[in-house]
Amino acid sequence: MPKPEHALPESPVRWPLASVCAIVFVAWLALSWPWLSGTLTIPWDAKAHFHPQLQFLADAxxxxxxxxxxxxxxxxSPQVADPQSLIFSPSFALIALLNPAPDFRWSDGAVLGTLLLGALSIVLIFRDRGWHPAGAVVAALAFAFGAAAAWRIQHVGQVLSLGYFAVTLVLLSRALERGSIGYGFAAGIVSGFMVLGRDQVALLAVYVLAGLVIAAILMAQSPWRAFRASLPPLIAGTLGAVLVATIPILLTAFIAQESNRPVIDFVEAGKGSLHPAALLTGLFANLYGAAGPLADFWGAPSPAWEARFGPLSLFLARNMSQLYLGLLPMGLILTVGLVRGALWRREIVPLTVATLIVLLFALGRYTPAFRVLFELPGISFYRRPADALFILGALLALLGGYLTHLVMTGTAPKARPWQIAFEALIFTGALALALWLAWTVGRIPVATISLVIAALCGMLSLGGLIAAHGLAKRGSALAATLVLAATLTIDLAVNNGPSESTALPAKMYDVLRKDSSNDTIALLKRETARTAAPDRRDRIELAGIDFHWPNASLVHDLDNTLGYNPLRLGLYTKATGAGDHVALPDQRTFSPLMPGYRSLLADMLGLRFIATGVPVEQIDKRLKPGDLKQIARTKDAFVYENPHALPRVLLVTDARKADFDAILKTGAWPEGFDPRRTVLLDRDPPPLPTGPLGPDSVAIRDYGTTTVTLAAETARGGYLVLNDVWHHWWQVEIDGKPAELLRANVLFRAVVVPPGKSTVRFVFRPLDGLWQDIVAHLRKPPANQPG
Structure with missing residues (x-):
């Protein structure tokens, strides 16, 4: 790595690592306490999507x-291939092992704890470089509680990737600086967990880390010697990453080919760009009212903004454009860093260049650079360039901490008169632009509050910096560190503290507690238990109740036809119309094959009970009186029963070949088709043994997550149909011997059973399935050759 130009002597007295880590921990605890206390909880996706995943993992x-x-x-749904299932997240997996019913503080604590781990890693980076401890604390707190890390904390997977990025950075730095294979292997292990997030933050982090490694080699006194010295730790790191990440990534890659998630094209990706006006939030945290009620938000792309400046075709939530990480680090970046040129010093210039490239990426379609960056491998899988604010915030935090180090050590460049004037112009210009935008959009009252708070925090930051500099000059490095830690903690608490985007009362999510007494859930549990039978395991649907309801079924072990997940099996989406989410009534879309609740596919799914936030006729406008029976009106929902729901397992003796693609497209079943007597297959039906007819029966003996055991008895044999979603990673055995898994009735599983009594066992074996997929892929001829 480039050798530091301005390093402190490595003295335990001047750089007390334990004390500095304690300062960071205390500040982290103060800033995290609203969530750790249990009064507030991280809302939105953190609860609606990720907490149910944790509860299912623990329960299983x-x-x-x-x-x-x-x-x-x-x-x-194949959880093992879902990057958001938390199965491969060490912190969440540990919680699941320790606690069968983790409450919200456990899941929130895992997220915040990951940010603490990243912050402490930042401290180690500064310690290794010999930079001032005050800079380490500024960088650590800005990293953990600045920009997207604070404003988008509900996006759990991306926060985890961000934390692993910081840990990987310190381990990789040590591996290269010391030529250490051990540190290299450790960096690979951690980076493996980072890429297991399979999100855009992890992808961008990989590019940044690779760029920094290349820069370190090229900037060495002897690049060839540096390259040779770096090979052992880099090879060790590659091995560590491969060991951790290969199988989960391959599982996801093959499932993705069968999922609802297409590749994102350039135009669609551009709709997730960071609007240039959002850069003002680097100085004025809540300028656009993102922290308050949604009606107060007036930034791009709000209705208020578009009414004045025209349509933007941007699809970003109000918290996705927030860059604030404290006036202290951001002020130093603009003044000491940019105007006075400190960011171009040799020891920091790779980070500066990386920051600029990531910023250009985040701005997306607003710069021509995005056209080039979009061609990088993997970028087209993701829809929001603005997600780069996670990595951008981390890089800016490092730069702000470095510049703090220069000020504390008296090595910052002195300002010339014209530079002071230009710095003043930057701040007054930003203030004038903010006021003009607020006046133009008609939101001066909302903006004024933010600007006043920014002015007060600016005075606090300037006073804290002057005081800390004076203490540092007198040799009181730890006291200077405490002053800046307190200053930045207050700043971040005021500007990036709990808001509607990041913290809501925990009681709002009571239905997601394992011990919830919610009357709708209690009713559905009672009713599904009442209608259970040897061949029946009824499904429910939760539609249009509230944002956090769709995945409540994961918490309470209810077989749900819907859920909340941006990744689903494409076949199921095409067959049922299931979307990412069903928080609002109009989000329950149907399909040709399932045009409504009164349809044959709904019956075949065993959809018996439907809970909706509005009368069901407002969701399914095809319903006629008497199609569904209302059985309850709870505090949250209208609950209906579909008396036509079919059993989970059927035994039939007739089979026909059918064109499943045509059925999916038209929604038309073959004439006279009755799933109680006939099964449709996508191939010629296997022959059945001949023999006299007799009574047939089938029963569920054991129903687990990855195994379903059935008992069948038939005089002449037949087709056993299990109305569970078909996927080729499922296998089937009859009396312990492998049998052929058939795709039945477009969406379900079937197997031919012999005469007499049989024990049929369906088993989900993803590793076997993955291996077969890899072999088939390798044997597939190139596209330009005949197959």
Whole structure:
């Protein structure tokens, strides 16, 4: 790595690592306490999506079941290939092992704890470089509680990737500086967990880390010697990453080919760009009212903004454009860093260049650079360039901490008169632009509050910096560190503290507690238990109740036809119309094959009970009186029963070949088709043994997550149909011997059973399935050759 130009002597007295880490921990605890206390909780996706995933994981393990498949959302989903299932997240997996029913403080604590781990890693980076401890604390707190890390804390997977990025950075730095294979291997392990997030933050982090490694080699006194010295730790790191990440990534890659998630084209990706006006939030945290009620928000792309400046075709939530990480680090970046040129010093210039490239990426379609950056491998899988604010915030935090180090050590460049004038012009210009925008959009009252707070925090930051500099000059490095830690903690608490985007009362999410007494959930549990039978396991649907309801079925072990997940099996989406979410009534879309609740596919799914936030006729306008029976009106929902729901397992003796693609497209079943007597297959039906007819029966003996055991008895044999979602990673055995898994009735599983009594066992084996997929892919001829 480039050798530091201005380093402190490595003295335990001047750089007390334990004390500095304690300062960071105390500040972290103060800033995290609103969530850790249990009064507030991280809302939105953190609860609606991720906490139910944690509860399912804990529940499965404590019941001795596999978490690799869940029957509780989308009529069955391959959790093992879902990057957001938390199975491969060490912190969440540990929580699941320790606690069968983790409450919100556990899941919130895992997220905040990951940010603490990243912050402490930042401290180690500064310690290794010999930079001032005050800079380390500024960088650590800005990293953990600045920009997207604070404003988008509900996006759990991306926050985890951000934390692993910081840990990987310190381990990789040590590996290269010391030529250490051990540190290299450790960096690879951590980076493996980072890329397991399979999100855009992890992808951008990989590019940044690779760029920094290349820069370190090229900037060495002897690049060839540096390259040779770096090979052992880099090879060790590659090995560590491969060991951790290869199989999960391959599982996701193959599932993605069968999922609802297409590649994002350039135009669609551009709709997630950071608007240039959002850069003002680097100085004025809540300028656009993102922290308050949604009606107060007036930034791009709000209705208020578009009414004045025209349509933007941007699809960003109000918290996705927030860059604030404290006036202290941001002020130093603009003045000491940019105007006075300190960011171009040799020891920091790779980070500066990386920051500029990531900023250009975040701005997306607003700069021509995005056209080039979009061609990088993997970028087209993601829809929001603005997600780069996670990595951008981390890089800016490092730069702000470095510049703090220069000020504390008296090595910052002295300002010339014209530079002071230009710095003043930057701040007054930003203030004038903010006021003009607020006046133009008609939101001066909202903006004024933010600007006044910014002015007060600016005075606080300037006073804290002057005081800390004076203490540092007198040799009181730790006292200077405490002053800046307190200053930045107050700043971040005021500007990036709990808001509607990041913290809501925990009681709002009571239905997601394992011990919830919610009357709708209690009713659905009673009713599904009442209608259970040897061949029946009824499904429910939760539609249009509230944002956090769709995945409640994961918490309460209810077989749900819907859920909340941006990644689903494409076949299921096409067959049922299931979307990412169903928080609002109009988000429940149907399909040609399932045009409504009164349809044959709904019956075949065993959809017996439907809970909706509005009368069901407002969701399914095709319903006629008497199609569904209302059985309850709870505090949250209208609850209906579909008396036509079919059993989960059927035994039939007739089979026909059918064109499943045509059925999916038209929604038309073959004439006279009755799933109680006939099964449709996508191939010529296997022959059945001949023999006399007799009574047939089938019963569910054991229903787990990745295994379903059935008992069948038939005089002449037949087709056993399990109305669970088909996927080729499922296998089937009859009396312990492998049998052929058939795709039945477009969406379901079937197998031919012999005469007599049989034990049929369906087993989900993703590793076997993955291996077969890899072999088939390798054997597939190139596209330009005949197959």
């Amino acid at each position: 393990w404590h019941k001795g079941l596999s978490p690799f498949w869940t029957p509780y959302v989308f009529s069955g």
